[in-house]
Each structure stands twice: as structure tokens, then as C-alpha cells.
Amino acid sequence: MTTLDNLIAELCPDGVEYKKLGEVSEICRGASPRPISQFITNETDGVNWIKIGDVEASSKYVTKATEKITAKGATKSRRVKQGDFILSNSMSFGRPYILGIDGCVHDGWIIISAFEKSFIHDFLYHLLNSNPVQAYWKQRAAAGGSIQNLNSDIVKATIMPVPPLTVQSEIARILDNFMELTAELTMELTVELTARKKQYEYYRNELLTFSDDVPMVALGSIGKNLDSKRKPVVKGLRETGEYPYYGASGIVDYVNDYIFDGDFLLVSEDGANLLARNTPIAFSASGKIWVNNHAHIMQFESYATRRYIEFYLNAMDLSKYISTAAQPKLSQENLNKIPTPLPSITEQERIVEILDRFDTLTNDITNGLPAEITARQKQYEYYRDKLLSFPVKQQSPL
Numbered sequence: 335m336t337t338l339d340n341l342i343a344e345l346c347p348d349g350v351e352y353k354k355l356g357e358v359s360e361i362c363r364g365a366s367p368r369p370i371s372q373f374i375t376n377e378t379d380g381v382n383w384i385k386i387g388d389v390e391a392s393s394k395y396v397t398k399a400t401e402k403i404t405a406k407g408a409t410k411s412r413r414v415k416q417g418d419f420i421l422s423n424s425m426s427f428g429r430p431y432i433l434g435i436d437g438c439v440h441d442g443w444i445i446i447s448a449f450e451k452s453f454i455h456d457f458l459y460h461l462l463n464s465n466p467v468q469a470y471w472k473q474r475a476a477a478g479g480s481i482q483n484l485n486s487d488i489v490k491a492t493i494m495p496v497p498p499l500t501v502q503s504e505i506a507r508i509l510d511n512f513m514e515l516t517a518e519l520t521m522e523l524t525v526e527l528t529a530r531k532k533q534y535e536y537y538r539n540e541l542l543t544f545s546d547d548v549p550m551v552a553l554g555s556i557g558k559n560l561d562s563k564r565k566p567v568v569k570g571l572r573e574t575g576e577y578p579y580y581g582a583s584g585i586v587d588y589v590n591d592y593i594f595d596g597d598f599l600l601v602s603e604d605g606a607n608l609l610a611r612n613t614p615i616a617f618s619a620s621g622k623i624w625v626n627n628h629a630h631i632m633q634f635e636s637y638a639t640r641r642y643i644e645f646y647l648n649a650m651d652l653s654k655y656i657s658t659a660a661q662p663k664l665s666q667e668n669l670n671k672i673p674t675p676l677p678s679i680t681e682q683e684r685i686v687e688i689l690d691r692f693d694t695l696t697n698d699i700t701n702g703l704p705a706e707i708t709a710r711q712k713q714y715e716y717y718r719d720k721l722l723s724f725p726v727k728q729q730s731p732l
Contacts, residue, residue: 337504338501338504338505338508338721341498341500341501341504342497342501342724345497345498345500345501346497346498346501346724346727348727348728349724349725349726349727349728350495350496350497350724350725350726350727351495351496351727352493352494352495352496352726352727353452353493353494353496354490354491354492354493354494355446355489355490355491355492355493355494356489356490356491356492358449358451358452358453358496359446359447359448359449359452359453360445360446360447360448360449361444361445361446361447361486361489361490362412362444362445362486363412363423363441363443363444363445363485363486364411364412364414364420364438364439364440364441364442364443364444364445365410365411365412365440365441366410366411366440366441367403367406367407367408367409367410367411368410370403370407370440372407373403373404373406373407373410374401374402374403374404374407375402375403375404375407376402377402377404379405380402380403380404380405381402381403381404381405381407381408381413381436381437381438382399382402382435382436382437382438383399383401383402383403383407383411383437383438383440384396384399384414384420384433384435384437384438384439384443385399385400385401385440385442386422386442387400388400389431391429392517393431394431394432394459395431395432395433395434396420396431396432396433396434396435397434397435398435399435399437403438407438408438411438411439411440412438412439412445413436413437413438414433414436414437414438414439414445414447415433415436415447416433416434416435416436417432417433417447417450417455418432418433418445418446418447419431419432419433419445419446419447419449419458419459419462420433420439420443420444420445420446421443421444421446421462421484421489422442422443422444422484423441423442423443423444423483423484423485427471427475427483427484428462428467428468428471428472428475428484429463430446430458430459430462430463432455432459444484444485444486444489446458446462446489452496453496453499453502454499454502454503454506456506456507456509456510457502457503457505457506459506460505460506460509460513460718460722461494461495461722463718464718464719464722465715465719466719466722467492467494470492471484471488471489471492474488474491475488495722495723495724497724505721505722508721509714509717509718509721512714512717512718513714516710516711516713516714519710520707520710520711523706523707523710524707527696527704527707530692530695530696531696533692534689534692534693534695534696535649537688537689537692538645538649538689538692539649541685541688541689542645542646542649542675542685544675544677548675548676548677549675549676550673550674550675550676551673551674551676552670552671552672552673552674553643553669553670553671553672553673553674554669554670554671556634556639556643556674556676557599557632557633557634557639557640557643558632558633558634559630559631559632559666559669559670560594560598560631560632560633561627561630561631561666563593563594563631564593564625564626564627564629564631565593565626565627566626566627567579567587567589567624567626575588575589575590575591576588576590577589577590577591577592577622577623577624578619578621578623578624579623579624579625579626580600580619580623580624580625580626580629581625581626581628581629582602582603582604582628582629583602583604583614584614584617586626589624591624592622592623592624593623593624593625594622594623594624594625594631595621595622595623596620596621596633597618597619597620597633597637597640598618598619598620598623598625598631598632598633598640599616599617599618599619599631599632599633599634599640599643599644600616600617600618600619600625600629600630600631600632601615601616601629601630601631601632601647601664601669602614602615602616602628602629602630602664603627603628603629603630603663603664603665604628604663604664605656605657605661605662605663605664606662608652608653608656608662608664609653609656609662614648615647615648615652616643616644616647616648617644618640618641618644630664630666630669636679636682637686638679638682638683638686639679639682641686641689641690642682642685642686643674645685645686645689646674646675647672650672652664652672655668655669655671655672656668
């Protein structure tokens with residue numbers, strides 16, 4: 335048996351007591367002095383004003399504040415101290431952070447304090463991050479409206495295991511080591527992924543640079559444009575269904591009908607998206623799908639040509655083809671006239687074979703390095719939730 339197994343067998347052989355978090359800690363919401371601009375100060379005696387922007391998504395601790403508020407402002411806010419937990423109560427809510435500094439927090443935070451008799455910090459951190467707790471908060475926060483909002487009453491009502499502190503310490507030690515190893519491996523994989531992406535872009539640009547004997551033709555003459563069939567989803571079809579509904583940056587929703595069936599290349603029409611390149615300019619879509627009027631849809635005679643055009647469009651600068659209207663976009667006319675090098679089908683197949691291998695390694699969330707990074711995180715989450723699951727201690731009859 336492991337040290338942890340021995341501790342559990344010795345200290346809680348009949349199970350673990352579960353309590354509402356509000357019974358074993360103090361929980362309250364932050365507060366904001368208003369208007370906040372009147373209380374911001376650069377004086378050295380100012381109080382740390384901890385904002386959402388002061389935390390890093392991957393961090394366990396809050397160690398800095400970029401602004402301070404006056405002593406008067408602090409009386410209208412909520413004081414926090416090192417060791418307290420704070421949770422964001424909206425947007426990406428529920429992510430716990432341990433405070434490494436004293437200060438004040440606004441009403442976008444929920445504060446958990448005075449828990450030390452029941453929990454050690456590191457154990458509580460993993461417990462608050464666990465899937466059962468996070469799922470409970472999401473479910474309760476979504477009840478009664480489309481905007482998710484985590485309030486202090488929901489946090490207080492969260493039922494959590496309270497094992498002996500010695501057991502907590504051993505579990506926290508194991509999970510901290512696991513989390514540190516996961517972070518190290520993820521960082522190494524991320525560095526490798528960045529290098530592979532640069533390598534991929536280099537070879538892609540080399541492979542898509544052609545000699546003068548390769549003809550340049552208008553894109554519209556290579557494939558068939560099907561824009562006339564695309565349309566927004568009508569209200570009755572908005573219920574979630576089995577068919578992907580595509581827009582300018584990928585799948586928007588799933589609907590219960592389709593207008594296309596086959597293999598297609600979708601090209602974003604949204605000018606802002608095309609210039610920012612936050613998502614692929616061109617992307618493949620297969621099977622039964624619905625496409626709205628924010629993505630052009632093209633069909634080609636072969637996989638090699640469709641994929642070759644996808645690589646080419648994602649590598650080129652399309653800014654000159656985007657309109658300068660109030661809402662910039664890539665029109666069908668401009669899309670069709672984009673000059674495109676058209677090597678032989680054999681050469682297209684060779685280019686696609688090479689770039690497909692690179693693309694799988696660098697971008698595929700099922701088989702490539704991104705999948706490995708995701709797998710590392712899921713492995714930690716699996717063992718975390720397993721270690722934080724305890725049999726419920728039964729109450730002795732009177």
C-alpha cells in the first residue's frame with residue numbers, strides 16, 4: 335500500500351465527512367468604490383487593487399497588482415490578505431487563485447477565507463479546480479438565464495469532502511508534483527510545437543513558390559463557387575441538431591438540416607478575420623453541412639486540388655482583395671479573381687502529401703503535438719479527480 339492508502343485506512347476507515355464550503359470558511363463578494371477613477375493613486379501608501387488583468391490564466395498565485403487605491407477607497411472595497419482565495423464570478427468564472435499579496439478586490443471577485451481549520455491551501459486549490467466542483471458551479475451559474483454568473487451563495491452551497499489535514503497534505507504533495515511535471519512537459523511540448531510551426535511555415539512557403547513556367551490562373555476557374563446556395567439558418571432550424579453549421583471562422587452551431595453534402599473548401603468572407611488571421615482563412619469541410627453567408631464555399635475535382643488551394647490561401651496576403659467598406663470583406667468577385675499558381679496534379683499531390691504531414695504534427699488536435707499537450711492536462715485532471723473522490727462517512731445513529 336502507498337503512504338496515502340495507509341493514511342486513509344488509518345485516519346478515515348469509515349469514509350470522509352462532506353460539508354458545505356460555507357460551513358467551514360467565510361465567503362463573500364468583493365466591492366468597488368465608485369467611481370473607481372477617483373480612488374486610483376500612485377502614492378506609496380496606496381492599497382493593492384487586484385483586477386482580472388493582474389492574474390495569469392495558468393498561474394496558481396496572484397503576486398502583483400498594477401494599480402493601487404487610496405485608503406479611503408479601501409474602506410469602500412473588500413480587503414483580502416495573503417493566503418485567501420479569489421474566484422472570478424463571471425465570464426471564465428470559477429478559476430481559483432491563491433493571493434500572494436494583500437490588497438482589495440472589486441465585485442468581480444468572490445473571496446474564500448478563514449478555511450485553515452478545515453483545509454490546507456494546496457489541497458483546497460486542487461479541490462476547487464476539480465471537475466465535479468467546476469461542473470456544479472457551471473450548472474448552478476447557468477440556471478435562470480443565458481449569462482453565467484457565479485455568486486457567493488452558490489459557492490457557499492458547494493458540498494466538499496473534508497478529509498483529515500494529514501491526508502490532505504499527502505494528496506496535495508502528489509498533485510503538486512504531478513501538476514509541476516505536467517507543466518514542465520507541456521512547456522517542452524509547446525516549445526517543440528512552436529519550432530515545428532516555424533519549420534512548417536518555411537517548407538510551406540518554399541513549396542508554394544514556383545518558377546515562371548507554372549501558369550497563374552484565376553481561382554474562380556479552378557473550382558466551382560457555390561455561394562448562391564448558402565444562407566443563414568432560419569429560426570425553426572436553430573435547435574441543436576446533427577449537422578455542422580459553418581460561418582466565417584468555422585463551426586458556429588449544429589442544426590437539424592443541411593444544404594450541402596460533399597467535400598468543400600470554405601473561405602472566410604469577414605475582412606477583419608482575414609486581416610487578423612486569428613483563425614484559418616480557408617478550411618475544409620466534409621459531409622452534410624449548412625453554410626451561412628459569412629463564408630464562401632467552393633468545390634474542386636480532387637482532394638489534392640482542394641487541399642493545395644487551402645494551403646495556398648492560408649499562406650498568401652489577401653489584404654489587397656478585401657474591400658475598404660465600413661465592414662471590410664472578401665467579396666465573391668474578388669475571391670474568384672485571385673491569381674493562383676496551378677502546377678500539375680502530380681505536383682499538387684506531392685505538395686499536399688508533404689504539408690499534410692507537417693500540418694498533422696503542428697495543428698491536428700487529434701494526432702499532433704496539440705493533442706499530446708491536451709492529453710498531458712487530461713491525465714493530470716483524471717488523477718486529480720480520482721484522488722479527490724472519497725466515500726461518504728455515514729452518520730452514527732443516535
